[in-house]
Amino acid sequence: MASIRKRVLPSGKVRYDVTVTKRGAPRLYQSFDVKNHAMTWARETERDIERGAWRGTAMAENTTLGQLLERYSTEVAPTKKSARDLQNRARRILKHDIAKLPLISLSPEHLAQFRDLRLKSTVRLGGPKGKTTRQISGQTVRHDLALIRAAIRHALREWGLVLPGGDPVQHVRLPPQSKGRERRTEGDEFERILAGARSSKSPKLAAAIEFSVETTMRRAEVCNLRWKDINFERRIARCRDTKNGDPRDAPLSARATAVLQSLPRRDGDHEELIFGMKPGSYTQAFNRVIDRLGLHDLRLHDLRHEGTSRIAKKLNGNTMALAKVTGHKTLSMLQRYTHLRAEDVATLLD
Template identity: 25%
Template sequence: MATITKLHRSTGTVYKARVRRDNAPELSKCFKNRSDAVKWARACEVEQQRNDAGLTTEAHRHTLSEAVTKYRAEFLPKLRPETARKYAQHLDYWQPHLGHLRLSELTAAKIAEHRDLLATTPIPSKAKSAEKAGPPRYRSPATVNRHLATLGAVLTACVKQWHWLQVSPLQQVAKGSEHNAGTRYLSEDELQRLLTACHESESPALLLAVLLSITTGARQGEILNLRWKDIDLQAGVVQVRVDNETSTKGGIRSLPIAAQVLPLLQARKKQRQQGKVTPLNDDGLLFPSRVSDKQPVQLRTPWETALRRAGIEHFRWHDLRHSCASFLARKGASLLEIGNVLGHKSANTTKRYAHLSEQHTHALVRGMADELLGTAGGEG
């Protein structure tokens, strides 16, 4: 039942609409004119009637903002801190831009519109002045795709966990093409210069972290979040635990520890044990921060310093992963083997290294032909 009450306030006259509902909280809202108050009250009554008749879908009852809030509470705490931080950053974009929409109103066209805005809107600069800000920077196709993937995780929960949606509208939204033409690989000379610079670094963790990355192909987050329980020094293997940040979607990869890396791990464990009455906690981080043992160390500054000393330009930590794949390909590893090492779920992800593997395959074929045919193939 709806009632309209005229109220006189210091700011002027308003009309307060009240809608009383059985077994539900009362709804109320103020308007500057009576006609708007009446329209709002009637709309509330119509919606209540639809609810009572079972005509309102779950997608109409919930907004995207509700879904995002629920996802933050139920799913983000289960992720690794770094992964949760990235997901939260993506959700910080979607919630204010599309959160007001009911799930029934969230169409593929609206998502695609904001996909394009993400790609064409400059990233806000942290510089204090325009002179220091430099030219505008834009999000890469890969970054835009990660934003879409996080939104997709929320909508998947709406479909499979909470049953607020029947189908995710994101399924009809195309992702941007991630061009890998600029994928950077280390040459063997660059690798030696980098390792020398890491060895001379003030950071005691940098050399070991870089060696683990280049020899296992694991992601930076996977390396820095390693715990002692993941390291089997006797067997010479490391268990890389992965979560939703990676394409493997959960599970564990077992990777061998290089013979040159094993002594460094043993020495680090011995150093961590010195001066402690209790044994080293197996659940402790391999690379803990000095600020908190529960947080991994930050290696950005030591890493950039090492690159500068080594004279290596336009190289990211993630390119160590690409370099590992390139070294494997040069040694004759197949795309399947490279994908297994890197933890790729889809063979398409490993195709960026196809040209490296093909070079070795072509050499094998030519060598086989020369051995079998000799000069016979050239005789007329």
């Protein structure tokens, strides 16, 4: 049978504590703000026990959101293409108070508060303190909530997690998607970046930057290229580690080929990494150059935008050929990366 006890907290808030005692199941407890919710839970729990459909909520009561994210990072994230990004994102969420909440107590209200707090936060981009911060984007917060949702849903399917209200993230309004970045290098910025890279401590940084723009490859594709992946006769590079997991052959421009041919290599070592950098190291080295030049609004991934827009102009609107270069599978995604300047388009109208 079930019993409901009304309790007044020191703050004046009223809580309704429910105890369900039924043969065939341990004594169950739950607390609610609304009496009707307490009565509904008691009836449904008793009915589930009677028909053998009851599942315990011990995991939800004894596991915090932070503990769930840590387990997900250890057991599930390594199987994903974006493992490092997922693990870094989980570590950032663990710094927030919401990570301390037991899963049984995690509500849409808590998640909405977390969302709003994140949207008000800022992140440093490097450079002089106080001068290179920007507000967290809505897209970043969408990714945060997506990770929480993925961890909870995986636990519901695979780890025996039971949440009486189901996945709480599904009831939270997501921030609007951020406007796609349109940042490209202006004036002599690209030449200054190359010059700064040549004078840096990374011997192949300038070559990697120029190659990235010439091929529009993502940083992981660039950093994972080995000499065995290059066919100079056919002028193609075999990208084995792509974002969607499907290997592809990327065409090489004359300049991209020349960049590769200018690099030193060990005789007979076809497994040697061409640029000798890990993706994270590439980003850090690029950011150091950008900081020294004072271009704090420019990111490494913007090189892909720059390269795509340059090649789009060269190909004179041939989207199929452009997609072959960039590896995009849909026109909508390709359009996000193509930012032709109005003056560039004007010259095509002559």
